[in-house]
Amino acid sequence: MHPDPHDDGVPEPGAAEVAVREAAPGVHVVAVVGDVDAQSLGTVRLGVERALEAGARAVVLDLTGVVLLASAGMTLLLELTDDLRLRGAELLLAGSGRTVRRPLAVTGLDRALALHDDVPAALAAAAPPARHESPQN
Amino acid sequence: MHPDPHDDGVPEPGAAEVAVREAAPGVHVVAVVGDVDAQSLGTVRLGVERALEAGARAVVLDLTGVVLLASAGMTLLLELTDDLRLRGAELLLAGSGRTVRRPLAVTGLDRALALHDDVPAALAAAAPPARHESPQN
Amino acid sequence: MARPEPPVTNGPVTCGSGVPGDRFDPPEDVEVRVPAGPRAVITMRTVAADLAARAEFTLDAVADLRMAVDEACSSLITLARPDTRLTCTFNVHEEHITVTASVLTTGAERLDTDSFGWRVLTTLASDVRMLSATPGQDGDPFRLALRLSVERLGTPLS
Amino acid sequence: MARPEPPVTNGPVTCGSGVPGDRFDPPEDVEVRVPAGPRAVITMRTVAADLAARAEFTLDAVADLRMAVDEACSSLITLARPDTRLTCTFNVHEEHITVTASVLTTGAERLDTDSFGWRVLTTLASDVRMLSATPGQDGDPFRLALRLSVERLGTPLS
Ligand SMILES: Nc1ncnc2c1ncn2[C@@H]1O[C@H](COP(=O)(O)OP(=O)(O)O)[C@@H](O)[C@H]1O
Numbered sequence: 001m002h003p004d005p006h007d008d009g010v011p012e013p014g015a016a017e018v019a020v021r022e023a024a025p026g027v028h029v030v031a032v033v034g035d036v037d038a039q040s041l042g043t044v045r046l047g048v049e050r051a052l053e054a055g056a057r058a059v060v061l062d063l064t065g066v067v068l069l070a071s072a073g074m075t076l077l078l079e080l081t082d083d084l085r086l087r088g089a090e091l092l093l094a095g096s097g098r099t100v101r102r103p104l105a106v107t108g109l110d111r112a113l114a115l116h117d118d119v120p121a122a123l124a125a126a127a128p129p130a131r132h133e134s135p136q137n
Numbered sequence: 138m139h140p141d142p143h144d145d146g147v148p149e150p151g152a153a154e155v156a157v158r159e160a161a162p163g164v165h166v167v168a169v170v171g172d173v174d175a176q177s178l179g180t181v182r183l184g185v186e187r188a189l190e191a192g193a194r195a196v197v198l199d200l201t202g203v204v205l206l207a208s209a210g211m212t213l214l215l216e217l218t219d220d221l222r223l224r225g226a227e228l229l230l231a232g233s234g235r236t237v238r239r240p241l242a243v244t245g246l247d248r249a250l251a252l253h254d255d256v257p258a259a260l261a262a263a264a265p266p267a268r269h270e271s272p273q274n
Numbered sequence: 275m276a277r278p279e280p281p282v283t284n285g286p287v288t289c290g291s292g293v294p295g296d297r298f299d300p301p302e303d304v305e306v307r308v309p310a311g312p313r314a315v316i317t318m319r320t321v322a323a324d325l326a327a328r329a330e331f332t333l334d335a336v337a338d339l340r341m342a343v344d345e346a347c348s349s350l351i352t353l354a355r356p357d358t359r360l361t362c363t364f365n366v367h368e369e370h371i372t373v374t375a376s377v378l379t380t381g382a383e384r385l386d387t388d389s390f391g392w393r394v395l396t397t398l399a400s401d402v403r404m405l406s407a408t409p410g411q412d413g414d415p416f417r418l419a420l421r422l423s424v425e426r427l428g429t430p431l432s
Numbered sequence: 433m434a435r436p437e438p439p440v441t442n443g444p445v446t447c448g449s450g451v452p453g454d455r456f457d458p459p460e461d462v463e464v465r466v467p468a469g470p471r472a473v474i475t476m477r478t479v480a481a482d483l484a485a486r487a488e489f490t491l492d493a494v495a496d497l498r499m500a501v502d503e504a505c506s507s508l509i510t511l512a513r514p515d516t517r518l519t520c521t522f523n524v525h526e527e528h529i530t531v532t533a534s535v536l537t538t539g540a541e542r543l544d545t546d547s548f549g550w551r552v553l554t555t556l557a558s559d560v561r562m563l564s565a566t567p568g569q570d571g572d573p574f575r576l577a578l579r580l581s582v583e584r585l586g587t588p589l590s
């Protein structure tokens with residue numbers, strides 16, 4: 001993995017736990033539990049990277065277990081979306097809780113990111129016939 | 138109502154909310170939500186008094202909604218149990234949550250008080266054929 | 275008894291001035307100090323959210339306050355002198371909660387107000403102010419503070 | 433990268449050093465000051481319970497600590513001088529949390545150690561100590577403190 005320019009050297013263990021699983025051929029779910037903030041950027045990135053290394057062309061980032069989505073975390077979501085697009089893959093976000101919807105709504109990022117209500121909805125949106133983001137809201 | 142010797146004059150509004158309802162003829166349920174501590178003694182007493190004034194001979198004190206049971210609250214439970222017995226009535230406690238079981242277990246008061254798992258169990262124990270406390274634990 | 279007594283009926287009767295959440299109408303102020311590290315941020319936002327929830331602010335407001343406190347404290351701790359503390363005071367008012375977070379800095383540091391983080395902070399909170407104190411004659415070091423308020427109903431969406 | 437990389441498999445892979453609860457192993461200390469009234473007690477026990485939960489103490493321990501802090505703070509505020517603050521420091525250790533609660537008093541007050549409340553406190557917490565400081569030469573008033581510890585696993589039932 002390339003060194004992460006967003007690790008700002010804060011000497012703190014990861015604030016999030018990430019689990020990666022293959023949901024369908026080429027489609028991986030990366031589930032994040034905890035805070036998506038400056039401390040956990042590396043952990044979340046690592047999870048997505050794992051999925052890509054394992055051959056994912058679509059990655060569903062499951063944010064259902066996110067406790068707090070900080071500005072650094074929102075920046076990460078934008079960057080990952082761009083990153084994956086450049087690499088010929090696709091990032092889909094899943095999560096309907098206030099801890100995720102509220103920061104994206106307040107900052108207006110919900111207009112730039114495709115946030116699906118849950119993992120099944122995101123998986124459906126990632127299926128080959130409909131391989132583009134479905135702007136639901 | 139007689140003045141409450143246990144109101145220690147702390148100038149704070151009640152820490153608990155109490156609702157009284159008649160569950161069967163002569164059987165009232167007094168539901169307590171909040172903290173049973175020095176501040177809320179008067180409120181809880183008032184609820185039980187209401188039930189007695191309305192003709193209850195058995196009062197189920199529903200502690201399901203109790204957030205914290207402090208020492209002053211445990212003393213109150215003992216005193217109410219004695220009070221009602223002297224007045225020819227019966228006090229039954231209902232509640233299975235840790236916030237109630239734990240303080241009674243730690244102090245050993247669970248051996249002196251009849252704590253039923255829920256209101257139906259307490260009501261069953263209060264029914265005329267079985268009008269005594271059933272020591273379940 | 276001074277307390278007005280509710281009427282006796284056969285239906286439900288409630289007593290008490292309210293559930294635990296709504297009994298603390300008057301302003302409350304809480305001061306918290308923790309070593310200025312990442313853990314501090316979690317403690318501070320937890321205290322903030324608890325105070326807002328107990329003051330019956332809306333769920334949006336509680337969420338906004340948690341995030342604003344997180345942003346403010348996260349920024350400040352990056353500038354804190356080693357082995358010093360982050361201090362937050364929380365003032366709970368009828369219609370808003372004001373938080374003042376501060377750290378001791380190694381110099382006349384300021385936070386970058388062009389960052390996305392700053393924009394998020396100023397979107398979430400009203401009346402965000404950066405306050406700094408230079409060393410006094412008694413040798414006090416530099417102190418940098420952020421003051422912000424979140425309204426009872428939360429941030430209106432634009 | 434310095435971080436050891438977990439193996440890649442097709443099954444679930446987890447990253448990160450843990451869930452939010454377990455990332456704060458080293459001792460943490462938090463100091464909280466609030467006006468010495470009944471509301472203070474709720475703030476203090478909430479902070480205590482949050483720290484214990486984040487340090488992954490057992491549910492019994494969290495409950496015991498909340499109750500012990502409630503008992504200690506409730507007792508102390510009855511002796512506090514008007515318009516002064518209750519101060520608590522919370523020190524989170526590997527196997528226990530130590531709480532020191534104190535108030536300024538109007539004289540050489542002590543808590544009644546024959547009360548049921550005191551017995552509950554000493555049952556819930558280990559190592560309960562009453563500490564008092566008499567006025568110093570600089571005119572500091574009387575201070576009365578309670579120090580107590582609750583173990584990671586909570587109070588064993590007798
Ligand atoms: N208006 C915006 N909408 C969405 N994302 C933004 C916006 N402005 C900045 N960002 C994101 O924030 C990231 C960092 O921006 P920056 O202003 O340098 O903030 P910070 O210093 O807090 O990281 C950028 O990479 C960009 O992705």
Ligand SMILES: Nc1ncnc2c1ncn2[C@@H]1O[C@H](COP(=O)(O)OP(=O)(O)O)[C@@H](O)[C@H]1O
Nearest residue numbers: 208209212215216246249544546547548549550
């Ligand atoms: N060993 C005990 N078991 C149960 N209840 C007790 C015990 N000791 C005291 N109590 C209860 O506590 C009440 C108050 O006791 P006390 O020692 O004066 O404590 P406090 O000063 O905290 O009120 C008594 O009325 C009694 O009902």
